[in-house]
Amino acid sequence: MKDKSQDTELHRQSGITFLEGGLTHKMEKKSGITDTIFISVHKPDSAHIILESPTNTANIRIGQLFSPNGSADGPFGKVLEYRFNDTGQYYITVSENLMVGDHYNGAYQVRIINGLSK
Numbered sequence: 006m007k008d009k010s011q012d013t014e015l016h017r018q019s020g021i022t023f024l025e026g027g028l029t030h031k032m033e034k035k036s037g038i039t040d041t042i043f044i045s046v047h048k049p050d051s052a053h054i055i056l057e058s059p060t061n062t063a064n065i066r067i068g069q070l071f072s073p074n075g076s077a078d079g080p081f082g083k084v085l086e087y088r089f090n091d092t093g094q095y096y097i098t099v100s101e102n103l104m105v106g107d108h109y110n111g112a113y114q115v116r117i118i119n120g121l122s123k
Contacts, residue, residue, distance in 0.1 A: 020050030021089055021117055030115045032099070034065055036108035040099040042115055046073075046089045053118040056083040056099065064109040068098040 023030045024043035032040055044054075056065055069079035073093030080102075089095065101109055 020048040021046050021052045021119055023115075023117070024094070028117045028119075032113050032115065034063075034099070034109055034111055034113055036101065036110050039068065042097050042099065044095045044097065044117070046092050046095060048092060049088075049090050051086070051088045051120055053116075054085040054087065054097065055116045055118065056113055057116060058109075058113040059111065062107075063111065063113065064101045064105050064107045065099055065113055066102050068100040071096050071098075 022028060022045050024045050030042055032042070034040065054067065056067065058065060066083060067079065067081040067085050069077050070081070070085065070087065071077050072095055073091055079098075085097070097115075099113075099115070101107075
């Protein structure tokens with residue numbers, strides 16, 4: 006059984022979590038539908054945001070990242086390395102890459118790893 010006290014401590018130390026708390030968010034993709042995932046930034050920090058699917062060939066990507074001030078950046082791939090300078094609520098959109106043409110229906114997970122690799 007997982008130790009909840011360690012999990013809570015990890016979330017408390019993390020500068021960036023999902024809106025519900027936590028560092029992973031499981032989703033189900035429906036082809037043609039853009040998913041929106043909210044991220045809370047509690048203190049300026051850097052992070053990797055990673056899309057993981059059962060197969061590496063799943064046609065999903067981080068379409069855009071929206072900042073609390075309303076600015077947007079993107080599109081990105083399945084991994085986004087980003088420096089969150091402002092605190093507040095950010096959100097990302099996850100969609101298919103229309104240039105690829107393959108549709109994707111299925112499970113995926115979004116994961117946050119705080120701190121960028123050097």
